[in-house]
Amino acid sequence: IHFRIKDLLFSSILFVANKYMVKIAKILGEDTAEITDWISRTKKNFYKYFIPTGYQKLGISENTLFCNYDLVAKSCIRKRTISSLLPIYTGLIPNDEIDLLVNWITHAHWCGGEGRCFLPVIPSTDLEESYFHPLTYWRGPVWVNTNWMIWLGLLKYGYRQAANKIRNGILQLATKQGFREYYNPFTGEGLGGKAFSWSAALIIDMIEDKGIGIPPD
Numbered sequence: 722i723h724f725r726i727k728d729l730l731f732s733s734i735l736f737v738a739n740k741y742m743v744k745i746a747k748i749l750g751e752d753t754a755e756i757t758d759w760i761s762r763t764k765k766n767f768y769k770y771f772i773p774t775g776y777q778k779l780g781i782s783e784n785t786l787f788c789n790y791d792l793v794a795k796s797c798i799r800k801r802t803i804s805s806l807l808p809i810y811t812g813l814i815p816n817d818e819i820d821l822l823v824n825w826i827t828h829a830h831w832c833g834g835e836g837r838c839f840l841p842v843i844p845s846t847d848l849e850e851s852y853f854h855p856l857t858y859w860r861g862p863v864w865v866n867t868n869w870m871i872w873l874g875l876l877k878y879g880y881r882q883a884a885n886k887i888r889n890g891i892l893q894l895a896t897k898q899g900f901r902e903y904y905n906p907f908t909g910e911g912l913g914g915k916a917f918s919w920s921a922a923l924i925i926d927m928i929e930d931k932g933i934g935i936p937p938d
Contacts, residue, residue, distance in 0.1 A: 725792040729771050730804040733811050734870075736763045737936045744937065767813050773797045779814065780821030783830070783847070801847035802859070803867045806831070809874030812936050819878050826871060827883055832863075832906055839909035840890035842868050848906075855905050862903035862912055865891055865920040869927065869934075877935045888927050895924050 739760050746753045770790040772779065774797065780786060786805040788797035806826050808814060814822060825831065830847045832838035837848065846853045846861045855861045868887050875884035894904050894911070900921040902913025926934055 723793050726798070727770050727790040727792055728804075729787055729789045730807055730867075732763065732767070732771070733804075733808050736760065736767075736811050736813070739763070740937045764813065767808070767811070771797070771808070773799070778821070779818040780825055783825065786822075786825060800852075801830075801850055803831075803843055803845045803864075803871075805847075806843065807867060807870055807874075809878065810870040810936060812874070812877055812938065814878075816878075823875070823878070823880055823883060826875070827886075838906045840893055841886045842890035842894065842904075842906070843871060843887065844906040845903075855907050856912065858903070858913075861906065863894070863906050864903045865895075865923050869923040872927065873932075873934050873936065876932060888930065891924060891927060895920070900924065 739756050742756050743753050743760070746756060768776070771787045773785060773788060776785065778785065783801055783805075784799065786801065787808050788799055788805060790796070791798055806822065809819070809822060809826070826843065827833035827841075829837055830849050831843050832841055832848070838844070842863050844853075844855070844861050844863050845859045845867065848861075853861045868891055872884050872887045872891075875881075875887070894901075894909055897909060898904060898911030899915065900917050901911030901915060902917045902920065904911055
């Protein structure tokens with residue numbers, strides 16, 4: 722059986738990485754033609770692959786959020802994980818659609834509602850999904866790296882208040898539990914590796930809050 726998936730999360734990260742690659746290449750005086758071609762291809766195909774068939778407007782319902790793409794079946798994989806929200810990090814979402822996506826980022830299904838979660842930070846899976854589990858790696862726990870990217874995306878689009886809630890929540894988790902690999906969204910308990918380096922590095926960036934990591938245009 723062939724297994725070929727176009728991954729939404731890593732495609733989003735690669736797009737932003739390529740933007741920074743262009744900046745680095747220019748500093749070094751290197752040719753940027755190949756990288757800019759990669760960027761152009763992503764811009765052209767992002768909605769083609771990562772929005773469900775019959776797309777009308779992003780975020781009208783949870784079924785119209787972004788999704789991974791099965792290249793064999795030629796269809797979206799309808800699993801509501803944090804990947805569905807992470808394209809805000811790319812800056813590719815039109816301004817007339819961004820409000821709806823931010824509504825889902827701050828929705829109770831993603832810990833945005835009062836009282837459901839320990840803090841208003843985003844778990845790795847929609848709380849209402851049958852496969853959600855607060856302790857199981859990418860099926861529910863809160864990760865610093867994905868929250869960091871959504872924080873930067875919110876800042877890029879000017880949603881400072883929503884961004885600050887995520888930032889403050891992550892800083893509280895680190896203050897109470899240390900630099901852990903991931904955290905229980907309901908209790909805030911630190912899980913996985915201890916003294917986890919990427920959590921530490923990204924939390925330092927959140928503390929500095931200088932906007933250095935906001936994806937370039």
